[in-house]
Amino acid sequence: MSDNGKEFDNQLLRHITKRTHVKHIFTATYHPQANGQVERMNQTLMNMLRKLSQDKPHVWDEHIETSLFAYRTTIHSTTKFTPFYLLHGCEAVTPLNRKLAPIGNEKDLKKRQGQLVEIMSKRAQARDNIVRGQSSQKIQYDKKLQDSTYIPGDLVWIDKKTLSALPKQKTGMRLTGPFEIIQRNRNGTYHVKDSKGVVLKKAYSGDKFRRYEIRHKWGEPVVVIEQNKDIHKRDEFPRLVDASEEED
Structure with a gap:
């Protein structure tokens, strides 16, 4: 070895x-x-x-x-x-x-x-x-060991210095990705492919990965103003109502 x-x-x-x-x-x-x-x-x-x-x-x-x-x-x-x-x-x-x-x-x-x-x-x-x-x-x-078990299909970040094709940077982001796990070897290493579908030749240890979490982006909430006909008769003010409440 x-x-x-x-x-x-x-x-x-x-x-x-x-x-x-x-x-x-x-x-x-x-x-x-x-x-x-x-x-x-x-x-x-x-x-x-x-x-x-x-x-x-x-x-x-x-x-x-x-x-x-x-x-x-x-x-x-x-x-x-x-x-x-x-x-x-x-x-x-x-x-x-x-x-x-x-x-x-x-x-x-x-x-x-x-x-x-x-x-x-x-x-x-x-x-x-x-x-x-x-x-x-x-x-x-x-x-001190963290769980580094991944299955095919999982998305991960990889430490830049692990990828010899990338320069070692002292500043900036240390991680790059996402990469997709395509195979887990018996010795705990993994084969991955990049976002373009290119499979990396070498196998990498799981402790060099960080799980890539997909965060959903929610749109801005729709806000309407409830019309109150008696607004001038009593001490009442317009109330902000979420659109979802109107549908209910």
Whole structure:
């Protein structure tokens, strides 16, 4: 899975995925949540690089390896283990940590075998921790989630920045439309067509829509003046009467 960047959507990569029998799918346009694990890691990495290169922003690339090593050797709040340990079955060797003995004899080999057996149970434990963490995160996310379910025929507004064909405007209306829903996909994305009947090629996430409400315009009320023959005989004044009352 990748976003819609040209570095991922090109002839070379399509050839590679075809030869290697890899199913390549793209995220919905301007919907980074669809590739949440990668985007969350990118956010963490960017925060680390920003702090390390605060004095010299132009050399941020020199801190990538350092930042990645720090991330891989830090206990994750969800899994309760370091990424390095879950991948290799042992903690990384650092100047402060040399617990992993070199494999040079039968005793060291048995120790390594024990580590490999232990990692299987630790990975299962990490998987359970991830499931519990995701359930908790989903509850918190759903509290702020608005209903974005639409059916074919519904009219919606679409955020302008979602449509790559339109310029990103800092001022003016953020939404454009109306667009008509023509198909709902199983992954929660939608295919739409514009007011001219042109079907947009890409599918869009429902949280980028706003429901288009059709407001009926009512005409001005017809007002007549009731004629009162005795207006000069008594202290009475003309009364405004709605036309609908006259019909009744």
